[in-house]
Amino acid sequence: MRKILGISALLLVVCVVTAALSNSFLSAYNLENLIRRTALFGIISIGVAFVIVTGGIDLSVGSVVCLVGCGVPWLLTTHGWPVPLALMMAVVASVGIGLFHGLLITRLRLPPFVVTLCGLLLYRGITRGFTRDQTVGFGAEFKGLRLLSTGEIPIPFVSGFSIPAPWIFLLGVAIASAVFLNRTVYGRHLLALGSNEQAARFSGINTGRMTMLAYVISSSLAGLGGLLFVLDVNSAQPVDFGNFYELYAIAAAVLGGCSLRGGEGTIVGVIVGAALMQVLRNMITLVTTHNNIEFAIIGAVILSGVVADELVRRRLRRA
Amino acid sequence: MERSNLSPNCMNAIPLLAATARPQKSSRLSRLAPWAAGLLAVLMIAGCSKPPEGGGSGGSAGTGAAGGTTGSGGAKKKVAFVSNGVASFWTIAAAGVKAAGEAVGVQTETLMPVEGISDQKRIIEDLLTRGIDGIAVSPIDAANQVELLNQAAKRTAVVTADSDAPGSNRALYIGMDNYSAGRMCGDLVREAMPKGGTVMLFIGRMEQDNAKRRRQGVIDAILGRPANPGNYDPPSGVIEGNGYKILGTLTDQFDRAKGKANAEDSLAKYPDLGCMVGLFAYNPPLMLEALAQANKLGKVKVVAFDEDDATLAGIQKGTVHGTVVQNPYMYGYKSVEVLAELAKGNKSVIPANQFIDIPARQIRKAEVDAFWADLKAKTGAK
Numbered sequence: 001m002r003k004i005l006g007i008s009a010l011l012l013v014v015c016v017v018t019a020a021l022s023n024s025f026l027s028a029y030n031l032e033n034l035i036r037r038t039a040l041f042g043i044i045s046i047g048v049a050f051v052i053v054t055g056g057i058d059l060s061v062g063s064v065v066c067l068v069g070c071g072v073p074w075l076l077t078t079h080g081w082p083v084p085l086a087l088m089m090a091v092v093a094s095v096g097i098g099l100f101h102g103l104l105i106t107r108l109r110l111p112p113f114v115v116t117l118c119g120l121l122l123y124r125g126i127t128r129g130f131t132r133d134q135t136v137g138f139g140a141e142f143k144g145l146r147l148l149s150t151g152e153i154p155i156p157f158v159s160g161f162s163i164p165a166p167w168i169f170l171l172g173v174a175i176a177s178a179v180f181l182n183r184t185v186y187g188r189h190l191l192a193l194g195s196n197e198q199a200a201r202f203s204g205i206n207t208g209r210m211t212m213l214a215y216v217i218s219s220s221l222a223g224l225g226g227l228l229f230v231l232d233v234n235s236a237q238p239v240d241f242g243n244f245y246e247l248y249a250i251a252a253a254v255l256g257g258c259s260l261r262g263g264e265g266t267i268v269g270v271i272v273g274a275a276l277m278q279v280l281r282n283m284i285t286l287v288t289t290h291n292n293i294e295f296a297i298i299g300a301v302i303l304s305g306v307v308a309d310e311l312v313r314r315r316l317r318r319a
Numbered sequence: 320m321e322r323s324n325l326s327p328n329c330m331n332a333i334p335l336l337a338a339t340a341r342p343q344k345s346s347r348l349s350r351l352a353p354w355a356a357g358l359l360a361v362l363m364i365a366g367c368s369k370p371p372e373g374g375g376s377g378g379s380a381g382t383g384a385a386g387g388t389t390g391s392g393g394a395k396k397k398v399a400f401v402s403n404g405v406a407s408f409w410t411i412a413a414a415g416v417k418a419a420g421e422a423v424g425v426q427t428e429t430l431m432p433v434e435g436i437s438d439q440k441r442i443i444e445d446l447l448t449r450g451i452d453g454i455a456v457s458p459i460d461a462a463n464q465v466e467l468l469n470q471a472a473k474r475t476a477v478v479t480a481d482s483d484a485p486g487s488n489r490a491l492y493i494g495m496d497n498y499s500a501g502r503m504c505g506d507l508v509r510e511a512m513p514k515g516g517t518v519m520l521f522i523g524r525m526e527q528d529n530a531k532r533r534r535q536g537v538i539d540a541i542l543g544r545p546a547n548p549g550n551y552d553p554p555s556g557v558i559e560g561n562g563y564k565i566l567g568t569l570t571d572q573f574d575r576a577k578g579k580a581n582a583e584d585s586l587a588k589y590p591d592l593g594c595m596v597g598l599f600a601y602n603p604p605l606m607l608e609a610l611a612q613a614n615k616l617g618k619v620k621v622v623a624f625d626e627d628d629a630t631l632a633g634i635q636k637g638t639v640h641g642t643v644v645q646n647p648y649m650y651g652y653k654s655v656e657v658l659a660e661l662a663k664g665n666k667s668v669i670p671a672n673q674f675i676d677i678p679a680r681q682i683r684k685a686e687v688d689a690f691w692a693d694l695k696a697k698t699g700a701k
Contacts, residue, residue, distance in 0.1 A: 030587035133405050233575045239405040240573050285584035289555035289567045
């Protein structure tokens with residue numbers, strides 16, 4: 001828990017500063033937007049966190065977002081598939097990709113970096129192939145399905161503010177993940193595998209199966225994220241949809257306390273990490289007119305936060 | 320549309336191949352197995368990517384070869400159209416390229432760079448290496464691509480289309496004057512909000528010459544300045560005058576989620592925002608999404624650029640005041656026509672000012688139905 005204190009404090013500071021500088025930051029409309037974006041990025045970040053906890057990496061997240069995000073509207077609008085069938089296809093593809101990565105990594109012992117890097121190239125390329133590079137989207141159709149992302153759930157006795165639907169997905173995913181990771185023996189196995197794979201294997205854990213599971217979770221959540229992203233944005237272009245999202249996801253997971261060396265990580269931390277990235281981007285638009293140096297500001301704030309966190313921790317250890 | 324060079328069936332074979340490569344008993348063999356599988360996969364892609372009718376070589380796997388080749392071999396001249404990215408706009412241009420190729424009897428090909436400027440450079444260099452009789456290009460960063468364009472101009476006929484590179488040795492520029500088109504867009508803003516008000520501009524990126532001039536045209540027309548394409552207002556900072564207040568320009572570098580977030584954040588920051596102007600084709604649909612979710616459709620004026628389906632539907636419904644459309648079909652068509660003449664050595668097609676104007680048009684509710692029908696006929700859409 002202590003590991004995410006620093007990042008939570010940083011998120012709080014950024015929120016307070018932004019609220020002080022902009023009256024609109026705390027408006028219901030802006031908060032709803034922030035919650036929706038955090039939920040979308042949070043879902044793919046939790047997936048990557050599972051892989052990072054095992055000491056692996058998944059660079060294919062953005063391309064899986066692209067594959068599902070473009071594939072589902074393509075199946076629905078260009079080919080007229082019924083909704084359940086298209087969603088089933090998305091599930092099969094995302095789970096299949098995870099299994100494929102897991103097999104290559106555990107059976108062929110290929111480095112996760114290489115396998116998922118090739119995945120990054122492969123899935124975007126495939127998507128561009130079957131869509132023939134055309135922008136896909138729902139137009140004015142599928143309003144019902146789109147409610148999964150654009151819907152809002154009213155809070156009893158509160159008017160003017162409602163909960164964006166993706167938040168429910170994030171909550172479901174987060175609770176299930178946290179319970180799995182902390183309260184089940186499999187979750188413990190996963191963490192054990194991350195801190196020392198050999199020791200875990202010698203103590204009887206089926207490390208291969210656990211690793212596969214981590215990659216399946218990662219690509220499945222990337223697929224879910226891709227679906228929700230496209231339902232929210234309503235149009236997707238295969239060439240850049242979800243580009244670099246793996247980096248946002250990895251950054252959120254690492255900021256949230258997942259060690260890249262494996263063995264540690266908390267789900268709440270990952271969500272806080274994802275929220276921090278989104279609040280920073282929001283802050284830059286709300287309080288400055290320097291949209292172009294956005295990444296510099298994000299980098300500087302996060303870096304100074306991490307440095308401060310490390311310095312404080314050292315002082316506490318000495319005391 | 321022709322089939323894309325990479326058929327999905329071929330791509331599906333790759334994972335299967337790699338997955339079936341099981342480790343052998345010998346450790347050396349097991350290390351080789353994945354590489355062998357990879358090599359096989361590459362060979363399969365190469366096999367699959369042969370163009371169906373076998374005439375000419377298609378684009379490489381990394382480029383979005385949308386047009387493919389037309390015509391079937393012989394000693395036909397070959398010309399290529401290189402876009403500045405992948406977009407539906409360029410699909411319309413590709414249709415013009417193809418039609419002109421068939422009309423004047425040259426082999427044509429439309430190539431769309433995926434990864435920005437370095438990819439565009441690679442495509443042009445590869446075309447030159449392969450031997451080509453003419454290239455039309457929409458340069459991504461005109462000022463810094465002069466050297467590349469001059470290099471190309473030494474070896475083949477080069478024209479710029481859609482976006483110009485004024486300092487280079489290109490034979491001529493085919494397109495519209497983005498500054499005047501921007502002014503048309505600015506006039507639509509004044510029409511939508513005759514009593515003045517606040518305006519926010521949204522654009523993909525500002526590095527391109529056409530983007531800069533388009534944006535400047537909008538600003539100058541809104542503020543009622545006399546026409547001067549040399550003006551430049553930096554993107555940060557509020558510009559005020561003539562009863563209008565331009566609050567800023569937000570870029571998204573083609574990330575749709577970011578583009579939508581920009582629109583949402585502006586609505587949050589300025590609850591009384593008067594008008595949103597989307598200057599790249601995909602911006603207005605994202606603005607409409609943001610407005611719909613904020614229940615502000617129709618309350619905030621929307622002025623658009625280009626002819627995305629959602630934009631045109633918005634004009635029909637009255638949620639978009641109007642849009643300024645270019646004529647990408649003619650960009651493609653005219654480019655091939657001119658390049659075919661230049662390839663024959665006929666320099667008389669180059670006008671004195673080296674500019675073939677394909678003017679922009681304003682589309683409002685009155686014009687939208689006829690325009691849309693014509694567009695669908697040209698692109699073969701349903």
